[in-house]
Amino acid sequence: MSRTSNKPHRDRHAVEAPADRFATLSKPLAPTKTVLITADPAAADPVAAKREELRRAFHQTCEIYKRLFTLIRADGSYYERHEPLRHPLIFYFAHPAVFYVNKLTAGRYIPARLDARLEAMMAVGVDEMSWDDLNSAHYDWPSVATVRSYRAAMREFIDDFIQSMPLSLPITPDQPAWVILMGIEHERIHLETSSVIMRMMPLDELRTGDDLSADEQRLWAMHQRSGEPPANEWLPVAATTVRLGKRSDDHTYGWDNEYGSEEVDLPAFRAARQLVSNAEFLTFIDDGGYRDESLWTEEGRGWLHYTRAEHPRFWLRRDGGYVQRNLLNEMPLPRDWPVEVNCLEAQAYCAWLARKTGENVQLPTEAHWYALRATLPGDLAADQPFWRTAPGNINLEHGASSTPVDAFPQGDFCDVVGNVWQWTRTPIMPFKGFEVHPLYDDFSVPTFDGRHNLIKGGSWVSTGNEALISARYAFRRHFFQHAGLRTIVEEPGNEAATEGSRLYETDQLVTQYIEFHFGDPALGVPNFPRACVERTMPHVAADRRDRCLDIGCSVGRSALELARYFRHVDAIDFSARFIQSGVRLQQGGEVLYEVPTEGEITVSRSVSLDRLGLGETAARVNFMQGDACNLKEIFTHYDLVFAGNLIDRLYEPLLFLESIRSRLRPGGVLVITSPYTWLEDYTPKAKWLGGIREAGEPLTTFAGLERALSPHFEFIHREDIPFVIRETARKHQHTIAEMTVWRKHC
Numbered sequence: 206m207s208r209t210s211n212k213p214h215r216d217r218h219a220v221e222a223p224a225d226r227f228a229t230l231s232k233p234l235a236p237t238k239t240v241l242i243t244a245d246p247a248a249a250d251p252v253a254a255k256r257e258e259l260r261r262a263f264h265q266t267c268e269i270y271k272r273l274f275t276l277i278r279a280d281g282s283y284y285e286r287h288e289p290l291r292h293p294l295i296f297y298f299a300h301p302a303v304f305y306v307n308k309l310t311a312g313r314y315i316p317a318r319l320d321a322r323l324e325a326m327m328a329v330g331v332d333e334m335s336w337d338d339l340n341s342a343h344y345d346w347p348s349v350a351t352v353r354s355y356r357a358a359m360r361e362f363i364d365d366f367i368q369s370m371p372l373s374l375p376i377t378p379d380q381p382a383w384v385i386l387m388g389i390e391h392e393r394i395h396l397e398t399s400s401v402i403m404r405m406m407p408l409d410e411l412r413t414g415d416d417l418s419a420d421e422q423r424l425w426a427m428h429q430r431s432g433e434p435p436a437n438e439w440l441p442v443a444a445t446t447v448r449l450g451k452r453s454d455d456h457t458y459g460w461d462n463e464y465g466s467e468e469v470d471l472p473a474f475r476a477a478r479q480l481v482s483n484a485e486f487l488t489f490i491d492d493g494g495y496r497d498e499s500l501w502t503e504e505g506r507g508w509l510h511y512t513r514a515e516h517p518r519f520w521l522r523r524d525g526g527y528v529q530r531n532l533l534n535e536m537p538l539p540r541d542w543p544v545e546v547n548c549l550e551a552q553a554y555c556a557w558l559a560r561k562t563g564e565n566v567q568l569p570t571e572a573h574w575y576a577l578r579a580t581l582p583g584d585l586a587a588d589q590p591f592w593r594t595a596p597g598n599i600n601l602e603h604g605a606s607s608t609p610v611d612a613f614p615q616g617d618f619c620d621v622v623g624n625v626w627q628w629t630r631t632p633i634m635p636f637k638g639f640e641v642h643p644l645y646d647d648f649s650v651p652t653f654d655g656r657h658n659l660i661k662g663g664s665w666v667s668t669g670n671e672a673l674i675s676a677r678y679a680f681r682r683h684f685f686q687h688a689g690l691r692t693i694v695e696e697p698g699n700e701a702a703t704e705g706s707r708l709y710e711t712d713q714l715v716t717q718y719i720e721f722h723f724g725d726p727a728l729g730v731p732n733f734p735r736a737c738v739e740r741t742m743p744h745v746a747a748d749r750r751d752r753c754l755d756i757g758c759s760v761g762r763s764a765l766e767l768a769r770y771f772r773h774v775d776a777i778d779f780s781a782r783f784i785q786s787g788v789r790l791q792q793g794g795e796v797l798y799e800v801p802t803e804g805e806i807t808v809s810r811s812v813s814l815d816r817l818g819l820g821e822t823a824a825r826v827n828f829m830q831g832d833a834c835n836l837k838e839i840f841t842h843y844d845l846v847f848a849g850n851l852i853d854r855l856y857e858p859l860l861f862l863e864s865i866r867s868r869l870r871p872g873g874v875l876v877i878t879s880p881y882t883w884l885e886d887y888t889p890k891a892k893w894l895g896g897i898r899e900a901g902e903p904l905t906t907f908a909g910l911e912r913a914l915s916p917h918f919e920f921i922h923r924e925d926i927p928f929v930i931r932e933t934a935r936k937h938q939h940t941i942a943e944m945t946v947w948r949k950h951c
Contacts, residue, residue, distance in 0.1 A: 226360075226361070227264045227267075227268070227360065227364070230260055230261050230264040230265070231264045231265055231267070231268035232265070233265070234265060234268055234269045234272065234424060235269060235424060235600070235601035235602070235668070236595065236600045236601055236602045236668070237262065237265045237266070237269075237600075237668060237669070238589055238590050238592070238600075238669075239390075239457050239458065239589055239590050239669050239670060239672070239673060240255075240258055240259060240262045240386060240389070240457075240458070241456050241457060241590055242374075242375045242376040242377075242383075242386070242456060242457060242458060243374060243375045243456045244374040244375070245258075251374055252372055252373070252374060255372065255374060255376070255382075256367060256368065256372055259367050259382060259385055259386070260364060260367050260368070262389055263363060263364070263367060263385060263388075263389055264360070264364070266389045266392050266393060266396075266669070267356070267360050267392070269396065269424075269601075269668075270301065270392055270395070270396050270399075271356065272421070272424065273396060273399060273400060273403075274294070274298050274399070275412070275421075276403065276411050276412050276421075276425070276533070277294070277403075277406075277410065277411060277412075278409075278410055278411060278412055279410065280348070280349040280350075282294070282406060282410045283295040283298065283346075283349050284346060285406075287402050287403075287405040287406050288401075288402050288405050288685075290684065291398075291402060293346070294399065294402060294403075295346050295347070295349065295352065296327060296344075296346075297395055297398070297399045297402070298349070298352050298356075298399075299323065299327040299347065299352045299355065299356075300327045300328075300395065301388070301391055301392035301395050302327075302352075302355060302356045302359045303320075303323060303324040303327045303328060303355075303359075304328075304388050304391050304392070305359060305363050305384075305385070305388040306318055306319055306324055306359060306362075307324055307328055307832070307835075308384050308387060308388065308644050308645065309366070309381065309384055310324075310835075310856075311644050311779075311832070311856070312381065312384055312644050313856055313889065314366075314370070314381045314384065315366065318835070319355065319358055319359060319362060320355055321835050322838070323347060323351070323352075323355055324835060325831075325832065325835045325836060325837045325838075326344060326345075326347075326837055326838075328831075328832070329647070329830050329831075345838075363385070363388075366381075366385075367382075367385060370382065370385075375456075376458075378642055383458070383642075384644060386458040387458070387642070387644070387645060389669065390458060390460070390669050390670040393668050393669035393670065393671060394670075394671065394678075396666060396668065397664065397666045397667060397668075397671065397686070397687070398686070400532055400605075400666050400687070401685060401686055401687060403532060404519055404530055404531065404532055405518075408530070408533075408534070408535060411532075411533060413533045413534065414533075424601070424605070425532065425533055425604075425605040426604035426605060426606075427531055427532070427533055427534050427536075427604065427605060427606045428603070428604050428606045428607065428608045429536075430608075430609065431536070431537075431539030431540060431541055431542060431609065432540070432541050432609070433484065433540055433541060434479070434482040434484050434485070434540060434541035434609070434610055434611065435479070435541075435611055437477050437478055437479045437481070437482070437485060437610075438477070438478055439475035439476060439477055439478075439564075439692075439693075439694050440475060440476060440477075440478055440617055440618070441473065441474075441475050442473065442474055442475065442476055442573075442576055442577065442580070443473055444470075444471060444472050444473040445471050445576050445579070446468055446469070446470050446471070447468070447469045447471055447572045447575045447576055447579075448466065448467070448468050448575075449466070449467040449468070449469060449571065449572060449575060449636065450463070450464065450465045450466040450467055450636045450637075450638075450675075451463040451464050451465075451675040452464075455675065456590070457588075457590060457670070457673060457675075458670060459670070459675060460648055460649065460670065460677065461635075461639065461640065461641050461642055461645070461646075461648060461649050462633065462635055462636070462639065462648070462649035462652075462677050463675045463676070463677050464636065464638065464639065464640070465635065465636025465637050465638035465639050466636055466637060466638060467636050467637060469570075469572040469701065471572055471573065471576055471701055472695070472696065472699045472701070473696075474573065474693050474694060474695045474696075474701075475693060475694040476569065476573065476577055476618065476691060476692075476693045476694075477691050477692045477693070478617065478618055478619060479610040479611055479618075479619045479620065479691075480543040480544075480610050480619070480620050480624060480625065480627065480689050480690065480691050481543065481544050481554065481689060481690050481691065481692065482540060482541055482542065482543060482544060482610050483529070483538055483539060483540050483541070483542055483543070483544045484540035484541065485544070486517070486544035486546070486554060487527075487538070487540070489553075489554050489557050489558075490515075490516055492557065494553060494554065494557050495509065495514060495515050495516070495553075497557075500553045500556040500557050500560075501549065501552070501553045501556070502549065502552055502553075504549060504682060504683075505549035505550075505552060505553055505682075508547075508549050508683045514550075517544060517545055517546050517550065518545070518546075518547070518685045519531075519545050519685075520538065521535065526538065529542070531605075531606045531607075532605050532606060533605070539607075539609070541609040541610055541611070542607045542608065542609055542610065543607055543610050543620070543624055543625045543689040544689050544690075545607075545625055545685070545686075545687060545688060545689050546628075546685075546688070546689060546690065547628075547682060547683050547684060547685050547688070548568075548628045548658045548680075548682035548683075548684075549682050549683055551568055551628045551689075551690040552568065552630075552682075554690065554692075555567055555568055555690075555692055558692060564694045565694055565695050565696065565697050565700070566692050566693075566694055567630060567692070567693055567694070567695055567700065568628055568629055568630040568690060568692070568693070569627070569629055569630070569691060569693045570629055570630055570631045570701045571629050571631040571659050571661060571677075572631075572701055573629070573693055573701065574621075574627065574629060574661040574662065577618060577621045578621055578622070578674060580616050580617060580618065580621070581596065581615050581616050581621060581622070582616045584596070585615050585616065585622075588673055588674050589672040589673050595622075595623065595672075596613070596615055596622050596623070597613040597615060597620055597621075597622045597623030597624060598612070598613055598620070598623040598624040598664075598665045599622055599623030599624075599663045599664065599665060599667050599672050600623075600663075600667065600668050600672050601665065601666055601668060603665065604665065605665060605666065606665060607624055607625055607664075607665060607687070608624060608665075610624070612624075620662070620691075621662060622662055622663060622672075623662065623663055623664065623665065623667070624662075624664065624665060624689075625662075625664045625665075625687050625688055625689040626660035626661065626662055626663060626664050626667075626678075626686055626687060626688035626689070627660060627661050627662045627688070627689065627690055627691050628658060628660055628688055628689070628690050629658060629659045629660065629661055630658065631658060631659045632655045632656070632657060632658055632659075632679075633649070633652050633653065633657050633658070633659050633677065633679035634653055635649070635653060641712075641782065646780050646781055646782050647780075647781030647782075647830060650712075650781050650782045650785055651781050651785055652679045653785075654785075654789070656681055656682065657679035657680060657681055657682075658679055658680070658682055659677060659678070659679045660678055660679065660680065660686060660688050661676075663676065664686070664687035664688070665687065666687065712782055714782070715760065715782050715783060715786060715798075716798040716799065716800060717800075717930060717931070717932070718759050718760050718783065719760050719786055719796060719798055719810075719812065720798075720800050720810065720931055721733065721928070721929075721930050721931070722734055722759065722760050722761065722762035722763075723760070723762055723796075723812040723817065724800075724810065724812075724931070726929075727929040727931050727937055728929050728937055728939065730927050730928060730929045730939070732762070733926065733927075733928035733929075733942075734762035734763035734766055734849065735762065735763075735766050736926055736928075737763060737847070737849055737876075737878055737926060737944065738763060738766040738767055738769075738770075738847075740924065740926060740944060741845070741847065741874075741876050741944075741946070742770055744874055744876075744921055744922060744946045744948075745770070745844065745845050745874050749844040749845075749870075749872065749873070749874075750770050750771050750772070750844060750845075751771065751772050751773070751844055752771065752772065752773050752774075752775075752842055752843045752844055753767050753768075753770075753771040753773070753774045753775070753843060753844060753845045753846075753847065754774075754775045754777070754840060754843045754845070754846045754847070754868060755767055755774055755775070755776045755777070755847050755849070756777050756833050756836075756846060756847070756848050756851060756865075757777070757778055757779075757833060757848055757849055757850065757851030757854070758776035758777060758778045758783070758784075758787065758828070758849075759778060759780075759783045759849075760783045760784075760786040760787050761776055761783075761784070761786065761787025761790065761791070761826070761828065763847060763849050764776035764787070764826045764828070765787075765790075765791075765814065765819045765822050765823065765826060766819070766822075767845070767847065768819075768822035768823070768825040768826050769819075769822055771825065771844070771845070772825060773825055773827065774825055774826045774827065775827050775829060775840055775843075776826050776827065776828045776829070777828075777829050777830070777831040777833070777836070777840070778830065778831075779830070779831070779832055779833065780830075781830055784828050784829075784830055787826075787828050788828050790812065790813065790814050790823070791814070791823040791826060791828065793813075793814075793820075793823075794813075795811050795812070795813045796811065796812050796813075797809065797810070797811050798810050798811075798812075800931065801932070801933045801934075802933060802934040803933055803934060803935065833848075833851060833855055833861050834855055834856060834857050834860050834861050834864070836864070836868070840868055841867065841868045842868075842870055843868055843869050843870065843873055844869075844870060844873050844874070845873065845874045845875075845876065846865055846868060846869055846873070846874070846875050846876070847876045848861075848865075848875070848876065848877045848878070849878050850878055850879055850880065850942060851877075851879070852877055852879045852894065852906075852910075853879050853880070853881055853882055853883050853884075853887070853888065853906070854887045854888070855887070855888060856887065856888060856889070856892070857888075857892055858888060858892060858893075858894050859892065859894065859913055862910070862913045862914060863913070866917045866918070866949055869949045870949070871949060871950070871951040872948060872949060872951045873948070873949045874921075874946060874947070874948055874949075875914070875918060875946075875947040875948075875949065876944065876945070876946050876947075877910065877944070877945050877947075878926060878942045878943065878944045878945075879906070879942055879943060880940045880941060880942045880943070881895065881896060881905075881906040881943065883895070883896045883897075883906075893909075894906050894909030894910060894913065895907065895908060895909035895910075906943075907923070907943065907945065910945060914947050917949060917950055918947035918948060918949055918950065919947065919948045919949075919950065920945070920946075920947055921946040921947060921948050922944075922945070922946040923943065923944070923945050923946070924943070924944055925941050925942070925943055925944070926941070926942050926943075926944050927939065927940070927941045927942075928940055928941075928942060
């Protein structure tokens with residue numbers, strides 16, 4: 206099958222579960238609330254009750270997601286790129302389903318996959334990061350029927366898993382139940398992002414009106430009322446101290462970026478009573494807002510030039526006026542509904558309004574939104590799990606569209622919660638105490654680049670974690686969501702602080718590896734990645750230096766060194782934290798970090814490729830995130846595969862060795878380095894290649910490698926290469942890796 210085909214294949218069909226298999230568990234579809242991770246004190250058997258609650262939440266989430274995609278009339282629409290910065294909808298139909306299996310596999314909670322090929326293809330691709338693959342030529346998309354069958358099989362598989370997995374309360378991040386919650390909340394996110402993409406589809410490609418059943422019409426009801434918006438005055442908010450961050454003992458599931466703490470002293474400010482309406486934004490357009498580049502940031506001007514935008518994305522010109530495209534209808538521009546724009550448009554509107562009024566008009570910060578949230582009175586102040594009904598147009602409790610900006614008063618303000626998300630001027634950064642979950646380290650880390658701004662408050666389709674007070678989601682400033690804005694006014698010189706753009710790497714493990722890869726040699730031992738490449742190249746013929754795979758590339762030094770010799774290098778690592786540093790360097794940036802000297806004393810470091818003489822090699826490296834034991838099919842036809850200090854950190858090393866030979870051309874070279882420090886934290890002992898006794902006799906890892914590789918490879922070379930990892934100024938890890946070189950039989 207061609208690797209470059211965009212046509213769906215139809216050669217694999219799982220057996221679909223009966224339609225009513227989980228009908229009882231799937232209801233009600235909406236509204237549904239976040240599962241508490243704590244025990245229900247009223248339950249006779251709290252663990253059994255929580256297990257059933259997880260089952261219901263899982264099936265309700267699967268069902269409502271499936272119902273969203275049944276709005277698509279024909280299979281062909283799944284393969285169109287309705288939003289050029291995102292995959293076709295076939296990816297988003299499959300991605301949340303494979304997520305469960307991929308994460309449970311990575312955590313070694315399940316023994317086997319359902320469909321390794323599909324699970325590799327649909328693993329990554331949420332944001333247009335440099336290490337995501339948005340090239341459709343690399344995807345042989347599955348048929349819609351195949352994905353439906355997979356989703357049905359996954360649903361039965363995960364249901365069985367939930368019923369049999371170990372469970373204790375409260376649910377903690379080291380439990381398989383946390384991974385189930387992770388999958389549920391992940392699918393809820395894509396319920397929203399997929400609905401955004403559907404608003405960009407031709408309306409005749411969706412089922413609407415009488416084509417929908419009565420249940421579907423209730424679930425996806427479009428609000429109809431519109432009129433003139435009331436005046437949008439700025440109301441005073443007293444100075445306050447705001448505490449940001451989710452407590453570690455919070456009663457709900459949270460994403461990594463939500464945890465930690467930060468206190469912000471906010472001076473008094475004024476905030477608009479309502480979200481900015483379509484009518485208000487139309488005045489900005491009529492006054493030449495999209496033509497006056499002085500109102501736009503430098504980034505905004507670049508976006509304007511590229512897109513030639515003249516109005517918001519969901520407005521359409523008709524008969525000299527505008528109509529608004531909602532999920533399932535078009536309507537004359539509802540003047541009193543909130544405008545939906547990206548952050549760049551929101552910033553330009555604030556600049557225009559400041560010029561018109563003479564006020565210091567700004568987007569709020571994350572802390573300003575918290576201050577507004579704290580003004581909600583009584584029951585409106587409750588968090589989502591404890592709502593009797595939603596305090597606003599959120600949680601799918603009031604249909605599937607926006608509503609007028611004054612429809613949901615919440616104390617002195619309207620729509621602090623719900624209707625559309627509200628852009629802030631705060632680039633997302635971690636709180637003090639930030640830690641990633643080891644099974645999903647790419648949820649937040651790729652957004653800590655100063656280019657992703659937080660949105661707050663939720664929209665009509667925000668369910669689960671998205672509807673919580675603690676929710677922190679961020680998008681690139683040119684991205685569209687169901688998002689608008691509220692303006693605030695601050696006294697000049699009294700503006701609340703916002704994270705700066707000078708970014709420091711703070712993850713201690715990442716900084717240790719940046720120092721290991723790019724820092725000065727320690728204890729007289731040469732740089733390890735560079736030494737490995739120098740020892741490797743004599744075994745690669747000069748006419749066999751076209752394509753190279755650096756698998757387990759970490760922060761990227763070996764890939765960049767290999768690019769001195771190869772036309773193209775694919776650099777793959779499981780960890781987004783590591784890849785981000787390589788990508789930032791590749792893009793010409795400088796990585797700033799600190800290394801410990803003693804105690805709490807640190808010293809600042811910086812690294813750039815130009816200073817290392819690697820600037821010209823960067824363009825030949827393609828950083829990607831991937832699982833070494835389940836790579837996409839596109840990673841093939843290599844002259845060299847370099848696996849640096851990887852083999853003893855894989856959950857299934859023999860599977861890696863069996864599959865990697867198909868990635869090499871005949872006569873290609875496989876280089877493995879490792880200190881052979883086998884640990885059950887990474888690899889189940891039954892899967893160790895060596896370092897064990899077999900039938901009472903010692904089995905070395907080299908012998909295990911030779912046994913696994915000899916049927917298809919010729920052993921070429923073996924030597925030791927030392928390396929040093931710096932912990933402090935006076936403490937270093939000195940280790941010796943063995944490098945073995947193998948040539949694939951022709």
